[in-house]
Amino acid sequence: MASATAKGAYAKTSLPTDLLPTDLARIVSQTHPALLLAAYYIRFPAFVADPVSTLLGSLLPLAVIQIVYATICLPPTGSSMKPMRKPKIGALKKTTAEGPPGRPLTAFFALLLCLVSVPILTILQVLFGAPATTHIPHTLLSSAHLALLAIFPLVYVHGADSGKWREIASFYSPIDEVFGGAVGCLLGAWLGAVPIPLDWDREWQKWPVTIVTGAYAGYLVGKAAGVWLLKGKRIELD
Amino acid sequence: MAKPSSPKPAPGLENSKSAALQAARAKALREAENKTNSSTRRVPAVGPGIASDGSKVASKEQETQKSTLERLSEKKKDLWLAEWWWVLGAFAWFLFIHATGLFFFTKGFLLTRLVLEEHSSCAVPPIAPMMPFKGAGTIEAGCWHPKTFDKAVVIIIDALRYDFTIPYKNETEAQAFHNALPVLYETAISQPQNAFLLPFIADPPTTTLQRLKGLTTGTLPTFIDMGSNFAGEAIEEDNLVMILRDEGKKIVHLGDDTWTALFPGYFEEELSRAYPSLDVHDLHTLDNGVLEHIMPLLQEKEKKEQWDVMFAHFLGVDHAGHRYGPNHRAMTAKLQQMDLMIRDVIKALDDDTLLVIMGDHGMDSKGDHGGESDDEVQAALWMYSKKSTFGRTDPTFSTPPATAKVRPVQQIDLVPTLSLLLGIPIPFNNLGKPIEEAFAGKKGTAWNNLAAVGSMTAAGIKRYQAAYFAARNINESTIGGPPNELWATAERTLSTKGKDKMYKDAYVAFSAYQEETLRVCRYLWARFDVPSMILGIGILAASIVSLMLYASANADDGDAVEDPGLDRAEQQMELEVFSKGIDPTDAETTSRAMVRTALVGTALGVATGPVLRIVVGGGSYLSFGLAPGAMVGLAAVLGQEMKRRTTLHNPLPTTFWGWLAVIFTISQSIGFASNSYTIWEDSILLFFLATFGLATAISSLRLERLSDRTLGVYHSFCFVILGWVASFSKLCREEQMPFCRSTYYASTNSSTSAPWQLSIPFILAAAFPSIIKSYYTGSRSYEGFAPVWIGWAFRGGLLLSAIFWTLNAADDAEMFPSLPSGLLKSIRVPIAQTILAIALGAGTTAFVYAPPCVAVSTTPAGSNASQNTATPARATVTILGYANTHGTRYLLLVLNLLLALLLVQKPMGFGALSLMTWQCLSLLEILDLNALTSSPIGPIILSLLGSLHFFKTGHQATLSSIQWESAFIPLHTILYPYSPILVALNTYGAQILAAVFLPLVVLWKQKPKKKGMLGSLIAAMAWHVGYYATISLATTMWAGHLRRHLMLYRIFCPKFMSAAMVLVIVDVIGVLVVLVGTRWNFMSVGDVFGWA
Structure with a gap:
């Protein structure tokens, strides 16, 4: 009942994010999933053998990949990519007329902000049944990977706009490459829990291999769906 | 609630409204929209109850209306109560169907072995003794073999x-x-x-x-x-x-x-x-x-x-x-x-x-x-x-x-x-x-003796086998294979040369024969009656379909518009219609149609039973009564439901929440095919419940008002975190080792509580009533009986329980060795009996007669509220607790039962069930805030909660985890039927609590005169029972399918038995407690506020 009006309010303000209109952005955006997939595939045996050090060791390369992807492909927060909106809010924008900060700087701040999400994601994992007293480095590192995959691009694009973040937290943001990837990543991590209890006695069933695998797979699927299938759609609950 | 603009008429109780009525209501709606709304908690004095005792100003016009109003209310009450009996009949019939389905599956599934009548006799050995001895065949010397001891x-x-x-x-x-x-x-x-x-x-x-x-x-x-x-x-x-x-x-x-x-x-x-x-x-x-x-x-x-x-x-x-x-x-x-x-x-x-x-x-x-x-x-x-x-x-x-x-x-x-x-x-x-050591002789070389006892025993086994196969009409040679060959080998060995070696070889050969026969018997006696199993599965499956059809026919589709002005207009109009002499419609409802069809079908089926039995040629009357009864009854109900629906609408859920409910139920059902998911059921339930909590948090963030949003997120996290805290209470099953650590008792090798666990009941006695109170004060419902009942009686009961468990622990640990033995027990047993008397005796009586948890305060005319209403001269009566009249009163019944359930749990289970109650209360708030009260997700989440806390109260789907000693909590000796009931309350306490909570999904935060609540309750109950029926169906199917599985008796069979018990118990609780309790609740609320 109440949500009906809320939806209306969102619909006016938020639009899906588009890629930067450059060829480079298009190319990088296409190669980015392939690169992630390849890197994950190569590191998988090491990951299964020693999750903590592999997750830790691959944090920096993952951060680099995500930063390169974000800075080349995505509009940084504060930049206004949409010509449609410009005339309408032109007058109001004057207060922040100094222009958006540089992309590397935005990426840096986005990285810092996405650090904040690591403990939140960790707590969520524990609430879903992750070991609370043991395997803490495992859970923290898997949260860090989730944060870099799902949260970092969101922060890079949307900054710390509380209204927008409420929209994201309520999963009501219009689906685009960034939000689709994030939702896919979280859903994938959720599905990743499915094989853990099975008595197959496989090495890869150990914590948190399936979660992180699910997160990567979900991120790639969600990102692709955000570009090709569901762009601009919203997740309706009722 | 009126939905005049709804494209299709609301089903169930309201689907009979005439077109004229619809039009009149639409008109009333328009009129009502012109008037300004008053606050939801403020109600202009229009209800009959208020008119009689609340308002000071009563115009003459109202005087004449009063009697009409009362007559209308009486009429509606009669209709409601009559309808209730049909609902009761419907759920009683489902209980019968479930029990029948389980009966047939169990009959075919649990192992059967033909018991032979033959007896061995001293004079007739199965073969002549290998070494003849003096006095053979007499008890003095030894019947078949020389005796060793007298x-x-x-x-x-x-x-x-x-x-x-x-x-x-x-x-x-x-x-x-x-x-x-x-x-x-x-x-x-x-x-x-x-x-x-x-x-x-x-x-x-x-x-x-x-x-x-x-x-x-x-x-x-x-x-x-x-x-x-x-x-x-x-x-x-x-x-x-x-x-x-x-x-x-x-x-x-x-x-x-x-x-x-x-x-x-x-x-x-x-x-x-x-x-x-x-x-x-x-x-x-x-x-x-x-x-x-x-x-x-x-x-x-x-x-x-x-x-x-x-x-x-x-x-x-x-x-x-x-x-x-x-x-x-x-x-x-x-x-x-x-x-x-x-x-x-x-x-x-x-x-x-x-x-x-x-x-x-x-x-x-x-x-x-x-x-x-x-x-x-x-x-x-x-x-x-x-x-x-x-x-x-x-x-x-x-x-x-x-x-x-x-x-x-x-x-x-x-x-x-x-x-x-x-x-x-x-x-x-x-x-x-024969055991080798007993016959091997002092030197261990009496091979002849061993061969003699070996051949005698083996011959006995062979004789038994022949008799068994003859009795079962099985041709021995078709199965015989290895044992028969081994027997031939053993006999051949006896005729070889070289005495000691021959005896030794013969003994070994006879032993091999016995071992192989035993193996074959173990296999053969896992003889399942597959047609009976399939019949049981079929009945259960059809019952689920009927349940779901029954639910969807009664479900309130979509959220109702909350508009007091509209309510008023509608009441006014109803009154006008009634005063013209037109009675409220007593239309055919789905419950009536279903019960009638079901009973006719079942009766017909039962009647054909004896005939069928003669045609088939024998069998038990019970089976031939139940099977056609259940089948014809189900077929009639399904056929009628199909006919009633002229268009077959999409059976799949239409919302995210509907899907969530389906996914939780179905994925769990599929999971029971795997021993791993059965073993780790508790973790999976926690995972699902956390998923639900996160989803409601997300959904709550979409709410418009900040206060709703905050509350929604708060209760969602409350729900998740409480479940997580409760999940620390664990009693691991063998198969979970070494990945699980039991915390339910003092240690993994103990079945007594740790000293720190004894503090749980005391802490809860202090804090828990206040927590419950906080759920009353939100709607200003801590009025009427609530303070006395929750603040004093419930708290007192909790404290007594805490004392009981302390005494129990003192007895276990022998803290006071100086006291005469049995003294502590003779103190604590009356305490337990007192608690049960308070909870079930006094509590139920009080619940039957208690007024709703409301209080009336009157604001004189001229205040701001009256300016907005159509009749400005009238005083405004504010009824505290009005917004949650139904829910807060019914919750008292839940608390009564909770008190009894808490007593029969160990201290750790005491904590788990309390956390569960808290979770349920948060769930109610979440459902209300997100307008999910008419979605199947609420009843399904309740059943998931019940299933989770089954584990958190120290149980597992294994026979060894049954806490038999709970039969002695309020008793000194075994006493039928109380002892099994106590064990059932202990074992399935969580599921029982969830079932009793169920009506609150419909009743919570509902005003007294909301319409169609009985229909919503039917739907909620059908969904709730449907969950357990689905789980029960799945576990029967898997147990039947995996009947040759290595883990059958360790994992699948106990899970099936547990699921079957839960289904029957929830069915019984649904009829005896939920429906009866709801009836009392409606009677009390209806008598004060008038009938909707």
């Missing part, structure tokens, strides 16, 4: 696990049960010709009743009489005790009264003493009684001549295990007592008396048993005689095996061994083989 003392130490009897070298790591009973091992080492000690493997189920059957008949147990642990029944099959009596032996029995139930009238009455066996709290009465009587029987010359065979059954070790677990000093003391007893018996023993000491089963790490884990099946067997008789065929065998994996003997092996040693015939059904 008399025997058989002592059963219940739950004597093998590792209790062998020394444990590492003193520092030794547990309480180690090295406390050394006598058996010592004698086996020091006098190998007089004694031997061997692991003694029980056939599951490892319950005493089943074991005694196996130990006396020599045959394999079937699952079917598993449930009769509470009351045994006489054994009809040929067995040791029966043969002993028939051969004129005088038998004495001391101890466990299961024996007298199994063998009524077999024992010498003057000498025998039976003691009740089920009070596991009592470690000593039975044992001391046996000790008092056993020694005179052995020592006094006069008494000695009055018996030939003595069975003494001690229970102290078993009870110590149940009560404290094996690693407790009570166990040490008990084993030491047994050690002394054995030494005394040895001293008093005659030369020609055989002494047998054995355990009937073992115990798991907590001291419980029933299943088939290693610790439960590994018992100990020790035989002793003053004359040198026993031998070892290999010198290395002189040391008893270090573990039960080495050289174990089967428990059924005792039957031929004892028979042949005493010179009586082997029971006809025996499948065991």
Whole structure:
């Protein structure tokens, strides 16, 4: 009942994010999933053998990949990519007329902000049944990977706009490459829990291999769906 | 609630409204929209109840209306109450259908073995003895084989696990049960010709009743009489005790009264003493009684001549295990007592008396048993005689095996061994083989003797097999295969040359034959009646479809518009129609149609039963009554429902929440096909509930008002975190090891609570009522009876429970050894009875007569509210708690039941159920805030909560986790039917609580005169029951499908039985508590506020 009006309010303000209109952005955006997939595939045996050090060791390369992807492909927060909106809010924008900060700087701040999400994601994992007293480095590192995959691009694009973040937290943001990837990543991590209890006695069933695998797979699927299938759609609950 | 603009007419109670009425309502709606709304908690005085006692200004016009109003209300009440009976009928019919489906599945699934009538007789051996002896065929010399002993003392130490009897070298790591009973091992080492000690493997189920059957008949147990642990029944099959009596032996029995139930009238009455066996709290009465009587029987010359065979059954070790677990000093003391007893018996023993000491089963790490884990099946067997008789065929065998994996003997092996040693015939059904040590001779080289007993036993087995196959009409040669070949080999061996080698080979060959036959029998007796199983599954499946159709026909589709002005307009209009002499419609409802069809169908089916039975040619009347009854009834209901729906609309859910409910139910059902998901069910439930909580948090963030949003997120996280905290309460099952640590009891080897756990009830007594109060104050409903009931009675009950459990713990730990034994129990039992009397007796009475939790405050005319209403002169009456009239009152009933349920839980379960209640309350707020009260997700989440907390109250889907001792919480002895009810309340407390909570999904935060609540309640109940029915269907299907699976009896069968029990219990609670409680609630609310 109440949500009906809320939806209306969102619909006016938020639009899906588009890629930067450059060829480079298009190319990088296409190669980015392939690169992630390849890197994950190569590191998988090491990951299964020693999750903590592999997750830790691959944090920096993952951060680099995500930063390169974000800075080349995505509009940084504060930049206004949409010509449609410009005339309408032109007058109001004057207060922040100094222009958006540089992309590397935005990426840096986005990285810092996405650090904040690591403990939140960790707590969520524990609430879903992750070991609370043991395997803490495992859970923290898997949260860090989730944060870099799902949260970092969101922060890079949307900054710390509380209204927008409420929209994201309520999963009501219009689906685009960034939000689709994030939702896919979280859903994938959720599905990743499915094989853990099975008595197959496989090495890869150990914590948190399936979660992180699910997160990567979900991120790639969600990102692709955000570009090709569901762009601009919203997740309706009722 | 009125929905005039709705494209399709709302189904159920309202689908009969005429078109004229619809139009009138639309008009009223428009009028109402012109008026300004007043606050939701402020109601202009229009309701009949208020008109009579609330408002000060009552115009003349209203005076005349009052009586009309009252008459209308009366009329509506009658309609509602009549309708209620139909709903009750519908759910009672579903109970019948579920029970029938489960009955047919169980009948086909639980193992059946044909019990043969034949008995062995002394004069007719299965084959001629291999070595003829003088007096063969007489009881004096030995019937089938020369006898070794005249008399025997058989002592059963219940739950004597093998590792209790062998020394444990590492003193520092030794547990309480180690090295406390050394006598058996010592004698086996020091006098190998007089004694031997061997692991003694029980056939599951490892319950005493089943074991005694196996130990006396020599045959394999079937699952079917598993449930009769509470009351045994006489054994009809040929067995040791029966043969002993028939051969004129005088038998004495001391101890466990299961024996007298199994063998009524077999024992010498003057000498025998039976003691009740089920009070596991009592470690000593039975044992001391046996000790008092056993020694005179052995020592006094006069008494000695009055018996030939003595069975003494001690229970102290078993009870110590149940009560404290094996690693407790009570166990040490008990084993030491047994050690002394054995030494005394040895001293008093005659030369020609055989002494047998054995355990009937073992115990798991907590001291419980029933299943088939290693610790439960590994018992100990020790035989002793003053004359040198026993031998070892290999010198290395002189040391008893270090573990039960080495050289174990089967428990059924005792039957031929004892028979042949005493010179009586082997029971006809025996499948065991003679124990080597008993017949190998002093030097261990008596191969001829071994071959003789081996051939005699094997021939007995062969004779039994032939009779069994004949009785079952099975051609022996079609199955025979390996055993028949082995028999031929054994016979051939006997005719070869070279005496000692020939005997040895023959003995080995006969043993091989016995082992193979046993294996084949184990396989064959897993004979399932597949058509009956399929019938059961079919009935369950059809019942789920009917339930879902019934639910969807009554479900309130979509969220109603909350508009007091509209309500008022509608009431006004209804009144006008009624005053013109048109009664509110008494239309045909889905409940009526369904019950009528179901009853007619079922009756028709039952009537055709006898005819069908004649056509088919025999069978039980019960089956031929139930099966067509259930099938025709279901077919009629389904057919009628299909016909009623002219268009077949999409059966799939349309919202995210509907999908979530379906996914949770279906994925869990599929998961039960895997032993892993069955084992880890508790983690999976927690995962699902966390998912739901996160989803509602996300959904709450979408709410428009900040206060709603904050509350929604707060309650969502409350819900998730409370479940997570409760998940620390764990009782791990064997298969979860080593990835699980039990916290339910003080330690993994204990079944008593840790001291810190005793603080849980006290903390809850202090804090829990205030938490519940906070859910009342939100709607200003902490009025009427609520403060007295929650703040005082409920709190007092909790405090008494806490005291009860403290006394219980003090008794367990023997904190006050100076107090006379039994004093603490005689104090705490009345306390428990008082709590139950408060909760169920006083509580129910109070609930029936309690007014709603509301209070009235009157604001004089001229205040701001009156300016907005159409009649400005009237005073405004504010009813505190009006917005949650139904819910807050019904919650009192839940709290009554909760008090009773908390009492029968251990302190840890006490905490878990309280957290569950808190979670349920948060769930209600979440559902209300997100307008999900008419979605199936609420009832499904409640059933998931019930299932989760089943585990959190210290249970598992295993037989050994049943907390039998809860039968003694308010009682001193077993008392039917209360004892099984108490155990059921303990075991399924969480599911019962969830079911009783269910109406609140519909009633919570609902105003007194909301329409169509009965329909919503029907839908909610059907969904809730539908969940359990689906789980039950899935587990029956998987158990049936995996009936040859290695883990069938360990995992799938217990899960099926547990799910079946839950379904029936929830069905019963739904009819007896939920529907009846709701009726009382509506009567009370309706009498004050008028009927909707």
